[in-house]
Amino acid sequence: MNSFKPLKVGEAPLIKWSLITLAVLLAMLLLLLPLVSIFQQAFVGGWERYIEHLSQPDSLHAIGLTLMVAALTVPINLVFGVMLAWSVTRFEFPGRKLLITLIDIPFAVSPVVAGLLYLLLYGNSGWLGAWLFEHDLQVMFAWPGILLVTIFVTCPFVARELIPLMQQQGASEEEAAVILGASWWQLFRRVTLPNIKWALIYGVILTNARAVGEFGAVAVVSGNIRGETNTLPLHVQLLYEDYQAEAAFASASLLALIALFTLMLKALVEWRQQRSLSANNNQQQSQSL
């Protein structure tokens, strides 16, 4: 090894260390401190109070509703995202570019606006809402409405992860599989799915994180009925407005835990991906030596 290391461009020690210090400081102040204070506030009254807050019927219901909405949203957007990514990367059709742009609408539009649009469309006086009302189907101010807006808000995640990857991988492996006689399902299960597996898992993690945490769009369509249409984020807000700060922080800490868990999963997926890449490379190197 050479002990002399030439300076890279921009690697003046003063600039380097002051930049790093500033970045770490800001990250602590803006990201870590609030997170720590959530848990600190949540546990102000000790473990028992914490459990007590969370095991109230309204809290339990909010937790259950949030998990249910996420559990329904994720598979729906998984299938939808794969279909969308497949169609725009494997087929040429008029309006393909437009469709790729459309995918980003939920990212571009404020969630509140999305909620309002759904309210207009599905509310009792809306186009679809009137028909639904006649048939006694309650969508707005009930869990189906919450599910609909959550799906809307989270639908780009899977597709956005898959599209660049599938574009880069190209269709030739799939063509090879079909020429070799694979049916559509064999092609998908044995060739496409293994190739997009990690990106798909990554997309699902992001979808789940957003589905659990969505506030704006859900707030508009849920009607905030305690114990009925309150998701965890809405519950936090309601508790806080009722001056039950400790209970609010207890629920908030649960959301923060889910977020931390998601980050861990994400890191794990990235690590697995890296490892499978480097494992192959190492093997290759040791064999070529």
Place this chain on the structure above:
Amino acid sequence: MSIRLTNISKKFGQFQALSPLNLDIQEGEMIGLLGPSGSGKTTLLRIIAGLEGADSGHIHFGNRDVTQVHVRDRRVGFVFQNYALFRHMTVADNVAFGLEVIPKKQRPSVAEIQKRVSHLLEMVQLGHLAQRYPEQLSGGQKQRIALARALATQPEVLLLDEPFGALDAKVRKELRRWLRSLHDELKFTSVFVTHDQDEALELSDRVVVMSNGNIEQVNTPIELYAQPNSRFVFDFLGNVNRFEASWQQNRWTNGDAFLVPPEQAPLQQNGALYVRSHELALADKPNSQAHIPLTIVAITPVGAEVRVELAPIGWQSEELWEATFTHHHLQELGLQKGSVVYATPRTAYFFGEQGDGSPVRQSWPFLPPGSLAFDI
């Protein structure tokens, strides 16, 4: 299995990728589709495979009309330009894929599949790599695995898209020979796409030369080289010098240079003369029939031959001229970089402006073939 293409055409949007064309391929033949990029050769190959649909025409495999048959059911072997190996499967799984996707009732047993796979891997001499992943293989190894995978289902038609394009010269040569011997052994009908004329001439029973979505010429390599039927084929096969001439004072003229035709009657018109580099003699002074002055700009050994690059003096040529000699001849001639020489063709092909696009072969009998006409 023989392949018959009738009236096949294809458009991509406004671009005419293939003009209606016909091609008959005999059973067991090895056909090279040769052409520059954009000539439609890959499109034609993909249409034969069924990866693209033709806009018109019919494809027959033997007596079976497969025009409407899905890719999956055409049962052809296809080797992709970038190999398209399944990246997450081992080499053995890649080769086994075609057998494992056969419907359960007709599928060979697991043991039988394993046996076939190891046989195929032995055949491509890569049995020791069975448990590797594609990204751990070299280009030549990937190519052979791709071939083993394509042959696993025992197709009667094998299609190869630029099979040796991404490989270095030595590996390419080995693989060409190996593919040729495999073809002779297994007797499948194969069609391959290439832009490399050496590859097409070396490997094919017949070469199909394509340009702009048309078939220019179909012939055996030897006949094709001896009788290119158009300027395009001549240019594309390469190693040819062009003399763009106007008919003046009973001779072909270009600036200060001229050439007197050996036969008079039908050729008294403007046109282009094509002279192969080994059919060019160089002398230190002009003669009554040919006055084509050139300067030697480079002398380069190329294998068994020496290539002499020549720049025109007092006349125009788009490209430098080339003449090839054996090392021995070159020594006898004593040619040196910078010397001025006069070229005389022994044989040339004349494409007249008013002709039908096919060449007229010209020989200058005053120069006995093989003589170098170098008066020292």
